Amino acid sequence: MVRSIMIQGTGSNVGKSMLVAGLARAFTRRGLRVAPFKPQNMSNNAAVAQGGEIGRAQALQARAAKREPHTDMNPILLKPETDTGAQIIVQGQRRGTMRAGDYRKGKAALLEAALESFLRLCSDVDLVLIEGAGSPAETNLRAGDIANMGFACAADVPVVLVGDIHRGGVIAQIVGTQAVLDDTDLAQIKGFAVNRFKGDISLFDEGRDDIAIRTDWPCLGVVPWFNDAWKLPAEDMMDIRSHMGGTCKVVVPQLERMANFDDLDPLSGEPNVSVEIIPPGRPLPGDADLVLLPGSKSTIGDLNFFRAQGWDIDLYAHVRRGGHVVGLCGGYQMLGKTITDPEGIEGSTGKVKGLGLLDVHTVMVGQKKVTQTQAIETQTNLPVYGYEIHIGRTEGADCDRPWLKVGKRAEGAISTSGRIRGCYLHGMFASDGYRSAFLQELGHSSDLNYEESVEETLDTLADHLERHMDLDLLLALARAPKRA
Structure with a gap:
């Protein structure tokens, strides 16, 4: 029972x-x-x-x-x-x-x-x-x-x-x-x-x-x-924190409505990578290898928040220095030229200017997309796995250089320089082969089997609780629930 x-x-x-x-x-x-x-x-x-x-x-x-x-x-x-x-x-x-x-x-x-x-x-x-x-x-x-x-x-x-x-x-x-x-x-x-x-x-x-x-x-x-x-995926924004690792520096602005920031977990786990979460009121560091714009539950609101911190100025300076930029989901939408919300899905209707680093335009329409996704990264032909949770359609000239191929469908966009890219796929950095190739592009190596690390950590956590909690008593206290 x-x-x-x-x-x-x-x-x-x-x-x-x-x-x-x-x-x-x-x-x-x-x-x-x-x-x-x-x-x-x-x-x-x-x-x-x-x-x-x-x-x-x-x-x-x-x-x-x-x-x-x-x-x-x-x-x-x-x-x-x-x-x-x-x-x-x-x-x-x-x-x-x-x-x-x-x-x-x-x-x-x-x-x-x-x-x-x-x-x-x-x-x-x-x-x-x-x-x-x-x-x-x-x-x-x-x-x-x-x-x-x-x-x-x-x-x-x-x-x-x-x-x-x-x-x-x-x-x-x-x-x-x-x-x-x-x-x-x-x-x-x-x-x-x-x-x-x-x-x-x-x-x-x-x-x-x-x-x-x-x-x-x-x-x-x-x-x-x-x-x-x-080492385990964080759920709450209160749980995410900077993790100092190696010389590869990934900078992440802490948006007000950050969403699906588990994209950061495989990068944080890399011994050669430091992930720095930048709180409001602080500039984006000038020595970053990569600036990663995470997902957002309120893209237009977080874009306004981003600008209010002066991070747009810091980001443009990072690009001029030859730095790399990745935008995922809401972050991808922010990197484009415009975001239009004709139905007021995120609040008021209207059209706003994006950061303009990708030649794409986003319209907030359509049914919410929630799906597991397998894709091929176009630059390396390596498989990546992840998931999509978003509302919106993004199109434009830079989509002719897609970051991913999902079957026959092109997904995401890459700038003409190749240093700025965005897509709707969350979780792609958990794919060890691609993450290794991506970090190599930034001039750094990868030493992590991410999925194996998560499994080992769950076992270690279970061992920890076996030692310090009375699991026999806890199981004895459990009882059959009331049926409807």
């Missing part, structure tokens, strides 16, 4: 996604059929799954469980487009854009979709590992909640509460969460864990015991900082 358990956190970014990925690999290695599940996620870093798109973290967790990703693993995905509005993805498909107030009114129907997906997942696995979102202590959001206790109570699944000691105040995080929850929600919590400890774990024995005495919950473990976390 299937069992399930939910990992909730005392706040956002306490390491829930990483813990679920490690647990998925650990229990899969024990011979269980495991599936990850997150009822509601908010992220612009999406993955293509069977049926549409899901959060990148659930795709990684599915990989950890050695399962194909499916939209039932993350039935509600919110992709922020503005400070008050987000695109709503339900069971993999775009349902339009909602403002925060309207979304809260429609949560009841979304909970039904989440439960439907959850029960389908339960039909052919032994264990469903559920990840919460944010914190259950946000009492102002409890009515209609589908991300934390609302879902846990509806499906009657037990909860383990995780605090992040690296932030400080972990005793208050966990004990304070207990203090603000009502009795119904408290009944779902069966234990706690402390994540991201640095140093001698025994130094926190008294703190661990104090939490257990105050809450009457058992501790499932104090988990040390996992040093190899950076």
Whole structure:
């Protein structure tokens, strides 16, 4: 009989996604059929799954469980487009854009979709590992909640509460969460864990015991900082960071609505590559080998943001010095001459000037494209693999020099100099052969088998949790969910 358990956190970014990925690999290695599940996620870093798109973290967790990703693993995905509005993805498909107030009114129907997906997942696995979102202590959001206790109570699944000691105040995080929850929600919590400890774990024995005495919950473990976390794909923009490696310098402007920045992960993993994320207010460094413009959930808005930082001036100077530029998806659209949004897909209708580094023009029309893609890179004839998630059609003279061939279809564009290129394909740098050839073009070598590195890191993470968490107790706490 299937069992399930939910990992909730005392706040956002306490390491829930990483813990679920490690647990998925650990229990899969024990011979269980495991599936990850997150009822509601908010992220612009999406993955293509069977049926549409899901959060990148659930795709990684599915990989950890050695399962194909499916939209039932993350039935509600919110992709922020503005400070008050987000695109709503339900069971993999775009349902339009909602403002925060309207979304809260429609949560009841979304909970039904989440439960439907959850029960389908339960039909052919032994264990469903559920990840919460944010914190259950946000009492102002409890009515209609589908991300934390609302879902846990509806499906009657037990909860383990995780605090992040690296932030400080972990005793208050966990004990304070207990203090603000009502009795119904408290009944779902069966234990706690402390994540991201640095140093001698025994130094926190008294703190661990104090939490257990105050809450009457058992501790499932104090988990040390996992040093190899950076080797795994990041989901949240809070997780992306500069990674200092070798002499090849890749510079990435941190756009306000960055999306699908997992393109950076294989480059960050290269020993000979340094990836530098440039925050707002800082100029793009003048010694970059490559400036990479990442994807964006709001291309025109991020183009305006890019210019407001003065990065357009820095980019033109980089090109004059002979530097290389890559634009992926939204970044590709920004490199063109114009972007037109006749239907107001990104907000207001209109036409704006692009950066003008590629002779292409983009029109924001058509159905959203969500697909896995295999292609051939035109300069090397090497295979590349990735995915497309975008709205828009890009055409122009530089498309006559396509970067890729997808079957008979030309994809992307290359400038006459050959140093500026863009396309809609995400994930292409995970293809080891092509990444090696690309870095060689920049004058550097590649020493990484990326996919093998991810698998090794997931195994190392599972070993880490086996040592520092009581996985037997966690499995014993899991129970059969309530059926509809």
